[in-house]
Amino acid sequence: MSDKHAIRNRKLAKVRQAFGEGKVIATERTVELLETVIEPGNRIILEGDNQKQGDFLAAQLARMNPTKVYGLKLCVSSVGLPEHLDLFENGLATELDFAYAAPQAARLASMVMKGTVKIGDVHTYVELYSRYFAELRPDVVCLVANETDKEGNLYTGPNTEETPPLAESAAFGGAIVIVQANKIVDRVRRVDIPGAWVDFVVESPKPFHLEPLFTRDPALITELRILMAMIAMKGIYAKYHPKVLNHGIGFNTAAIELLLPTYGAELGLKGKACTHWALNPHPTMIPAIESGFVEAISCFGGEVGMENYVASRPDVFALGRDGSLRSNRFFAQMVGHHADMFIGATLQIDSQAHSSTFTAERLVGYGGAPNLGSENRSRRHRSEAFLKAGAEAHDGEPMPQGRKLVVQIVETFQSAGKPTFVERLDAWDAMDKAGFSTPPVMIYGNDVSHIVTEEGVANLLLCRTPEEREQAVRGVAGFTPVGLKRDRRMVEKLRDRGAIQRAEDLGIRKSDASRDRLAARSVHDLVRWSDGRYQPPSRFRNW
Amino acid sequence: MENLSFEFEGGAKPLPVGAPYVVVGIVASSNLEVLAERKDLGGKCRFEIATAAANFSDAWKAVLIDFMDRSKPRDVLFSINDFSAIPPVVSLRLDQALEQLSCS
Numbered sequence: 165m166s167d168k169h170a171i172r173n174r175k176l177a178k179v180r181q182a183f184g185e186g187k188v189i190a191t192e193r194t195v196e197l198l199e200t201v202i203e204p205g206n207r208i209i210l211e212g213d214n215q216k217q218g219d220f221l222a223a224q225l226a227r228m229n230p231t232k233v234y235g236l237k238l239c240v241s242s243v244g245l246p247e248h249l250d251l252f253e254n255g256l257a258t259e260l261d262f263a264y265a266a267p268q269a270a271r272l273a274s275m276v277m278k279g280t281v282k283i284g285d286v287h288t289y290v291e292l293y294s295r296y297f298a299e300l301r302p303d304v305v306c307l308v309a310n311e312t313d314k315e316g317n318l319y320t321g322p323n324t325e326e327t328p329p330l331a332e333s334a335a336f337g338g339a340i341v342i343v344q345a346n347k348i349v350d351r352v353r354r355v356d357i358p359g360a361w362v363d364f365v366v367e368s369p370k371p372f373h374l375e376p377l378f379t380r381d382p383a384l385i386t387e388l389r390i391l392m393a394m395i396a397m398k399g400i401y402a403k404y405h406p407k408v409l410n411h412g413i414g415f416n417t418a419a420i421e422l423l424l425p426t427y428g429a430e431l432g433l434k435g436k437a438c439t440h441w442a443l444n445p446h447p448t449m450i451p452a453i454e455s456g457f458v459e460a461i462s463c464f465g466g467e468v469g470m471e472n473y474v475a476s477r478p479d480v481f482a483l484g485r486d487g488s489l490r491s492n493r494f495f496a497q498m499v500g501h502h503a504d505m506f507i508g509a510t511l512q513i514d515s516q517a518h519s520s521t522f523t524a525e526r527l528v529g530y531g532g533a534p535n536l537g538s539e540n541r542s543r544r545h546r547s548e549a550f551l552k553a554g555a556e557a558h559d560g561e562p563m564p565q566g567r568k569l570v571v572q573i574v575e576t577f578q579s580a581g582k583p584t585f586v587e588r589l590d591a592w593d594a595m596d597k598a599g600f601s602t603p604p605v606m607i608y609g610n611d612v613s614h615i616v617t618e619e620g621v622a623n624l625l626l627c628r629t630p631e632e633r634e635q636a637v638r639g640v641a642g643f644t645p646v647g648l649k650r651d652r653r654m655v656e657k658l659r660d661r662g663a664i665q666r667a668e669d670l671g672i673r674k675s676d677a678s679r680d681r682l683a684a685r686s687v688h689d690l691v692r693w694s695d696g697r698y699q700p701p702s703r704f705r706n707w
Numbered sequence: 708m709e710n711l712s713f714e715f716e717g718g719a720k721p722l723p724v725g726a727p728y729v730v731v732g733i734v735a736s737s738n739l740e741v742l743a744e745r746k747d748l749g750g751k752c753r754f755e756i757a758t759a760a761a762n763f764s765d766a767w768k769a770v771l772i773d774f775m776d777r778s779k780p781r782d783v784l785f786s787i788n789d790f791s792a793i794p795p796v797v798s799l800r801l802d803q804a805l806e807q808l809s810c811s
Binding site: 387388391575576577581617618619642643648668673674675677 | 731766769770773777793794795796798799802803806807
């Protein structure tokens with residue numbers, strides 16, 4: 165057993181010798197600092213998720229001398245920057261643990277094939293954070309902040325996101341904590357991370373990268389998506405009344421958000437459903453918030469352009485005493501995990517309702533989807549939705565139980581005419597190529613409660629056998645090869661039982677699936693709903 | 708560019724009284740335009756399709772059979788200008804056209 169705290173003290177003494185006292189390190193000496201505290205074989209956590217990225221420290225790490233520093237084990241939630249993989253190409257790092265890699269998915273796949281990167285494993289966010297307190301205890305942790313003072317007190321701004329669990333694993337685990345801050349100030353606006361947990365701070369030459377990942381332009385919402393949204397709202401929201409829920413980031417759920425003030429009000433959802441959310445500050449939520457549908461939103465992170473709007477709604481968002489959002493990825497994931505409902509999209513679904521976004525060419529990872537989109541067998545508190553879904557799922561069993569709603573909402577075809585429904589997930593090929601021992605499935609079929617497509621909603625809770633489940637999936641798979649292979653008689657039987665409901669079974673006219681129903685039909689409309697408090701990034705402005 | 712033509716036996720019930728014809732949709736990428744008009748076709752329905760995507764005859768047939776099974780219209784001529792719409796969009800437009808033709 166090596167005493168991490170003793171090693172840490174030895175490293176700190178080396179830094180004091182080279183740099184003198186004090187936590188503030190000159191920006192241009194960052195590489196030298198890193199080479200002083202990082203030893204061969206160390207485990208490095210680099211902060212970076214699907215939104216904020218410790219881009220300056222990533223670039224400095226990649227510039228270290230591979231004859232001094234090598235064999236590193238890199239942990240990063242989202243492999244979002246080229247520099248993350250440069251560490252491997254430059255001979256500094258060998259092993260990678262991560263949760264999400266979409267921006268670098270193709271390059272990662274080819275580097276794994278070549279043997280340049282050895283994947284420790286692919287995780288969910290909270291799974292990865294948890295392992296930082298178990299087998300993946302770090303030696304050096306690189307964090308991101310908006311502001312720091314000379315004592316290392318950090319203000320992490322609206323995008324606190326994953327800083328707290330990373331900082332905690334380091335501060336009490338004997339690791340060195342290095343922070344890149346946009347600005348070194350005399351007094352931080354708010355202390356998100358106490359200075360006692362921080363060893364060194366550097367001022368980065370430019371603000372850290374922040375991706376506006378959760379902005380969906382209402383102009384791109386098609387009638388097909390509106391139809392699916394209406395099917396979901398009438399077939400699921402109005403039936404179960406999920407109060408606490410999480411939406412994915414796709415256009416299908418954005419359509420639902422924009423239909424809440426119109427169709428949702430017609431369905432009587434206001435106050436009865438969708439009151440509490442695990443969600444980023446989606447701009448498409450503005451009309452629902454302004455219409456009084458929403459009591460509270462727990463945020464994983466912030467969203468570019470939403471800062472002022474969020475600050476103007478302290479009744480809905482968690483704000484610090486400084487008036488800006490405090491997000492927390494770990495806690496929001498837990499809110500979503502214990503919620504009544506998850507609804508989101510995926511790239512592929514097979515006939516047993518297993519879904520994945522992996523292909524052999526793209527190792528995309530999971531992000532938080534498996535935690536949000538899974539049955540929660542540890543939930544104990546009851547709610548209308550939980551009990552109603554449980555009564556369907558456990559009908560006839562001696563022990564009554566609740567059930568979380570886990571809904572996949574997908575178009576039967578992806579863009580470019582690729583079918584969403586497939587007989588064999590590409591995840592099997594990804595498994596072979598990347599050397600995983602099981603296919604990287606995002607959501608397992610037995611966690612899914614409903615599948616919504618243009619063809620209707622399949623209620624898998626009412627399916628009792630694998631054959632029924634398969635026909636329920638095929639029954640909403642439309643004109644994909646999986647859908648065309650359906651057993652028409654069995655599908656009609658499932659329809660009689662309500663295990664499949666078409667739009668007409670729900671009393672939805674196709675002509676009602678019109679863009680006129682959207683509470684906002686453009687980004688400009690969202691700005692108007694917010695009275696100018698929402699300030700979209702320029703790429704979303706066309707007026 | 709390909710022109711396709713299909714004819715199917717219609718349902719037993721005549722359409723409710725309503726507009727003589729309707730147009731839904733637009734000819735734009737991944738979309739299509741459907742003109743549905745009441746016409747005495749001896750109880751049948753006819754589909755005249757001009758499509759930008761060739762070699763999808765089987766897919767069209769599957770979508771149209773499904774539509775006829777679902778709605779069972781009769782004596783309607785559907786003229787379609789298609790710009791590579793995926794099957795669910797075709798289904799949606801056909802359903803919308805028939806709904807609007809059937810209401811006055």
